[in-house]
Amino acid sequence: NAETSSLKQSSEYVNNDLKNMHKEINSLFTTSKPELKEISEYYFDGSGKSIRPLIICSMARALNVHHHLSLNPNEPIEYNKVLLDSQKKIALIAEMIHVASLIHDDIVDASNLRRGKPSVNSKWGSHKAVLAGDYILAISSKCLAQLGNTRVVETLSTVLEDLVKGELMQFGTKENENERFEHYSVKTYRKTASLIANSCKAVAILLVEKNGESTKLSAKNEELVQQAFECGKNIGIAFQLIDDVLDFTSHSDKLGKPGAGADLRLGLATAPVLFAASKYPELNAMIMRRFANDGDVLKAFNFVIKSDGIKETRFLAKKYCENACTILNKLKPTTSSNNANAAQATPSDVRRYPHDAP
Numbered sequence: 001n002a003e004t005s006s007l008k009q010s011s012e013y014v015n016n017d018l019k020n021m022h023k024e025i026n027s028l029f030t031t032s033k034p035e036l037k038e039i040s041e042y043y044f045d046g047s048g049k050s051i052r053p054l055i056i057c058s059m060a061r062a063l064n065v066h067h068h069l070s071l072n073p074n075e076p077i078e079y080n081k082v083l084l085d086s087q088k089k090i091a092l093i094a095e096m097i098h099v100a101s102l103i104h105d106d107i108v109d110a111s112n113l114r115r116g117k118p119s120v121n122s123k124w125g126s127h128k129a130v131l132a133g134d135y136i137l138a139i140s141s142k143c144l145a146q147l148g149n150t151r152v153v154e155t156l157s158t159v160l161e162d163l164v165k166g167e168l169m170q171f172g173t174k175e176n177e178n179e180r181f182e183h184y185s186v187k188t189y190r191k192t193a194s195l196i197a198n199s200c201k202a203v204a205i206l207l208v209e210k211n212g213e214s215t216k217l218s219a220k221n222e223e224l225v226q227q228a229f230e231c232g233k234n235i236g237i238a239f240q241l242i243d244d245v246l247d248f249t250s251h252s253d254k255l256g257k258p259g260a261g262a263d264l265r266l267g268l269a270t271a272p273v274l275f276a277a278s279k280y281p282e283l284n285a286m287i288m289r290r291f292a293n294d295g296d297v298l299k300a301f302n303f304v305i306k307s308d309g310i311k312e313t314r315f316l317a318k319k320y321c322e323n324a325c326t327i328l329n330k331l332k333p334t335t336s337s338n339n340a341n342a343a344q345a346t347p348s349d350v351r352r353y354p355h356d357a358p
């Protein structure tokens, strides 16, 4: 039907947006140090899912079409020109921040498998891994500054702050069982959802602010920025909840990283465990000692499996997805009649959206 073909067409545009993403990222690593270049490029090889760039480009396109239709309801849309160069840069920057944080995370977690291959720390050692992560972050910061929009710089800098705070929060839990879920939720936002939420916010800011001019946003525009943020936040939390489920239900050969209880082995009590603890209170003491006693990991794993923890976590993730859909449904739809004017997108066709013209 029309909706399905419109959806298919939209996903083709986003696929095109992302076609050369890794090449473009790798071209930013202009260092003359061959090993630093090799490590920096290591994960930008198509081995990742690129889920963040996909969400960010999709969000940017949805916002741009909505904005265009709000301003010029009768003017046809050239879909191949909808995505702004600056918005696409946000997708690249977000992927770079993500990869830098994974390189550091694998050092913290002493993990030797990532994206189906040896992790950077296991291949080159932790010292070089720290520095390569820093380098990728430095290049992403330069790229961000080049967009020339202070609010966007601040928005994505907040992500870096959140990532560090979220990672640190993971080392602690709350004595009080009622506070534990709140602690986990804040941690989940900071560690995972903040990057997606703030990147969605950044593409919205780039749409409604003209080329970084610090204009005071109109109420409608500011609402759109907040909607983008909230939608990204809900998607991000749902994503992490399912990631936490997969740690119980999937194996490393499928995940491309350690699975089947890896979080428990790191001492982490994620949503499935917290839900399971209401049925099996024996889990509370294990949570507090971070599953450190002999046999704790296996016992906790089995409690989770025989509880409703997995089911409840999936249910919660679905709720967050529904919240995201509710927000998205407030945007004007990309209808098939709008799509009738669409030309096939080619990567070189990614140009400025008319309202962002200098």
Ligand code: FPP
Binding pocket: 097, 100, 101, 102, 104, 105, 106, 108, 109, 111, 133, 137, 160, 163, 164, 167, 191, 192, 257
């Ligand atoms: C993966 O989590 C890790 C993160 C999403 C963030 C890690 C953040 C830091 C190490 C702070 C430093 C930040 C920067 C920007 C350099 P996980 O260990 O739960 O997931 P995994 O199973 O993929 O390893």
Ligand code: MG
Binding pocket: 105, 108, 109
């Ligand atoms: Mg970790």
Ligand code: MG
Binding pocket: 105, 106, 109, 111
């Ligand atoms: Mg990890």
